[in-house]
Amino acid sequence: MAKSCAIVVRVFDGEAPYLQSFIDHHRSIGIDQFYPVIAPRGAPLCREILSRNQLGFTEVEGQKIGAVRGLIKEDYVAVIDADEYLHPDLLPFIQEEAFQSLAMPWRMTATLSDSGFESGLKRFFDFPQIKSVMRTRSLTGLGLHRSGTRGRGRCLGLSEGLAFPIHHYYLRGLDDLMLKEGGVVKRTLAQSTGRKSVALGEGSTAHQLAAFPSRHARVAFLLRVLDHLPEQKDPYAVSTDQVMLNRLREQMSVDLNSVKAELRQSINSIYGVFRKRSIHNQIKDIEKILADKPSKISYQKRVLRQLRSDYKIRQSWPSRLLNRVGIDRHVLPG
Structure with missing residues (x-):
């Protein structure tokens, strides 16, 4: 049966x-x-x-x-x-x-x-x-x-x-991020970890960050990792219901373009903190874990640990000097 x-x-x-x-x-x-x-x-x-x-x-x-x-x-x-x-x-x-x-x-x-x-x-x-x-x-x-x-x-x-x-x-576009974390659609789970505020501390570099939702850090990390990986065919047929999306937009009393620009800037500021070497090492480490005896790992903990480590390095004077001359400066592609 x-x-x-x-x-x-x-x-x-x-x-x-x-x-x-x-x-x-x-x-x-x-x-x-x-x-x-x-x-x-x-x-x-x-x-x-x-x-x-x-x-x-x-x-x-x-x-x-x-x-x-x-x-x-x-x-x-x-x-x-x-x-x-x-x-x-x-x-x-x-x-x-x-x-x-x-x-x-x-x-x-x-x-x-x-x-x-x-x-x-x-x-x-x-x-x-x-x-x-x-x-x-x-x-x-x-x-x-x-x-x-x-x-x-x-x-x-x-x-x-x-x-x-x-x-x-994990993220289906800025519309998706706006609906999840832009405060546009009320979440039932008010204490969602995706909205938990994170701050990396004070500093005087271009990477000084105000408090931001932890989801933004997780998205920025994933986008940075994906930049190092090849494109593949998505085996699933997925789609967006534009009628439903438009109905949600009609309920919003905000400037959509402004909200999306702010969200993109938030992701971009975090994206620029992650170092190329760190991301490369993260990819290799995860590949090794999966190839050996894989066990569950907290995605959020790993992301925030790497973000804090890279932020600290970028606060050092050699890193600040490199940033001034435009070396190792990373932003999201347009």
Whole structure:
């Protein structure tokens, strides 16, 4: 008898322009059921999309995904975000293998271009942050990255999960960043780590930074890494719902161009702190981890640790001198 598979996903209206693409992809690879989690009275546009697709949802304060655990009837379940796409080969693997849980790494990509999400060519960076798929009957709880399980089933780690990376469209353009972090669409998760303020300290160089959202640092780091990697064909068909995007824009009482320019400048100022040598070493280090015995690594901690290290180096007088003469100065391509 064929095994069934479901996904649990939190949704808010900032995802409305991309939610249909997410649904279409997962239906195309054989996902049997969706369990969206929405804040009470929140995400009206996403509710429309779910209704159009004949999908129900669960309302819960704080979008606590544990609220849907008792609803899941399918054999396996994965908890992912709406910017993460499961690998098509995962479903055949579930049919062929018996396992309790499987950890899968991120295959990350990002762009500041509002048309970049739909481009057939992208750069990708494999990173050992994990998402998991679990056998439902073994669950003791649901987690965003790793869920609690019980029993003696096979718990497969990243070594096995490398064959099924989660495609993580980390940033789908400045529109996406504006919706996530520009304060335009109200987030349910007010304490989201993406909005946590970060500051690197005082200084007198061109790299002096005011407080900025941690997401901006993570995006800047990824864009810097992707600059060193080759373009590849994106195996998934992804799209932006322009009607939903325009409806969100119509609700905004801000100058869109001004907001996007400020966001780009924030990313650019952080992007310029990362040193070429540091980024090269980061790529090599992650490749070594993935090729050896990969284990989960915190993406945010790694990014901020490298940012602080490079900032400190750029504050030294030799680095300031090089900056004055235009050496080792990096900005985002136009």
